[in-house]
Amino acid sequence: MSPYVITILLSSLGLGTALTFMSSHWLLAWMGLEINTLAILPLMAQHHHPRAVEATTKYFLAQAAAAATILFASTINAWATGEWNIYCLTHPIATTLITMALALKVGLAPVHFWMPPVMQGLDLPTGLIMATWQKLAPFALIIQMAPTAHPQLLTTLGLLSVFIGGWGGLNQTQLRKILAYSSIAHLGWMIVIAQFKPQLTILTLVIYIIMTSATFLTFKLMTATKINTLAMSWSKAPIxxxxxxxTLLSLGGLPPLTGFMPKWLILQELATQGLPLTATIMALSALLSLYFYLRLWYAMTLTISPNTNNSLAPWRLQNTQNTTLLTIFMIATLLLLPLTPLAQALI
Amino acid sequence: MTPVYFSFTSAFTLGLMGLAFHRTHLLSALLCLEGMMLSLFIALALWMLQLESTTFSAAPILLLAFSACEAGAGLALLVATARTHGTDRLQALNLLQC
Known part of the structure; x- marks a missing residue:
């Protein structure tokens, strides 16, 4: 694809998200979401592969239906109250519809079915955009409307997402599908805390983006899309x-690494709010996710792959890809936990 | 519930139901989406007329412009799907099942 076209598409991808961030009117927020969707479609379909085209079609149908439902619900709210402001969403049906539509947009549990196939059909850089940048605009809306949303609905969405995100990834061997399910599980953690402490949602989203970027960039460096390929990575880049x-353990949320920080703070907040049952279910469902991260870990480092290795030459070749971004994200993924007091002071 | 309110609500709901449950052809899904957007156009235009707010008068046209872009993208995807899968039946989109 020509660099001019790429520039236009990436800038409108950014501008669509910025428009959603800045707007207080539902119509403008909807426009930002639409610009965002329309800008990423050519990026997704650029390789003309049947899988890419199919993923683009599925993504388009899900996003278009969600965007139309968001606008429909805000129109209902406007007919009932005469108000288009995002903070003034009071009509109960409209609130529920918008919550479900935003859940469909980001891929939360009862409406998550488009997410793993779409991720599977994309190449790794586009998958990275899909798993990180595309979550920002819907989450800006979710954080703004969470105080008026139905509390039980948000908790149910969160619990189901954490559970299904862990459950679905168990039997996968494709890395992008595993990452899609991991994304669903992390989004569950974010949505469950959105009604109590929206700042924690933002913190979790930022840390999730850092960790997922590190993982995707690693897989891109090794050109790995299956566990099998990952098992041979020791001969490409041992360190x-x-x-x-x-990084995978951090994604799973084990203590000395960054991924533990959001889980810790969220569980603490849930316990403070008097919801020990929810906190227990969330913590136990995180074990399901941890299982498939550990399986990747096992295949990568703890066992020698039964595959034949064609040559040991890759070990001695200089890597030609640029790894600056990967370095930054990976260090942030591994070492940010000591900053927890700072995060707590800022929240 | 006024008749106007009922008509655009039921039009949108029927479109959404068609999109969700009548999964045969990609073209019919795109038509359902277009029907949903048109019912939203009517809703926005009538809201503006009922409240006589002239500041809102650009909104239905903006909505129509965006839905036209969306329909264009959908038709482009229809062509791409027909070229890669040989058909526009949604059953054929099964390369990426879990």
Missing amino acids: ITTMAAL
Whole structure:
């Protein structure tokens, strides 16, 4: 694709999200979401592969239906109250409809079915955009409307997402599908806390984006899309293989790494709010996710792959890809936990 | 519930139901989406007329412009799907099942 076209598409991808961030009117927020969707479609379908085209079609149908439902619900609200402001969403049907539509947009549990196939059909850089940048605009809306949303609905969405995100990833061997399910599980953690402490949602989203970017960039460096390929990565980049194993543990939320921070703060907040049952279910469902991260970890570092290795030459070749971004994200993924007091002070 | 309110609500709901449950052809899904957007156009235009708010008068046209873009993208995807899968039946979109 020509660099001019790429520039236009990436800038309108950014501008659509910025428009949603800035707007207080539902119509403008909807326009931002539409610009965002329309800008990423050519990026997704650029390789003309049947899988890419199919993923684009599925993504388009899900996003278009969600965007239309958002606008429909805000129109109902406007007919009932005469108000278009995002904060003034009071009509109960409209609130529920918008919550479900935004859940469909980001891929939360009862309406998550488009997410793993779409991720599977994309190449790794586009998958990275899909798993990180595309979540920002809907989450800006979710955070703004969470105080008026139905509390039980948000909790149910969160619990189902954490559970299904862990459950669905168990039997996968494709890395992008595993990452899609991991994304669903992390989004569950974000949505469950959105009604109590929206700042924690933002913190979790930022840390999720850092960790997922590190994982995707590692997989891109190794050109790995299956666990099988990952098992051979020791001959390509031994040090990055070791670091990637720790990145996966951080994604699973183990204590000395960054991924523990949002889980810790969210569980603490849920316990403070008097919801020990919810907190227990969330913490136990995180074990399901941890299982498939550990399986990747096992295949990468703890066992010797039964595959034949054609040559050991890759070990001695200099890597030609640019790894600056990967370095930054990976260090942030591994070492941010000591900043927890700072995060708590800012919240 | 006024008749106007009922008509655009039921039009949108029927469109959404068609999109969700009548999964045969991609073209019919796109038509359902277009029907949903048109019912939203009517809703916005009538809201503006009922409240006589002239500041809102650009909104239905903006909505129509965006839905036209969306329909264009949908038709482009229809062509792409027909070229890669040989048909526009939604059953054929099964390469990426879990």
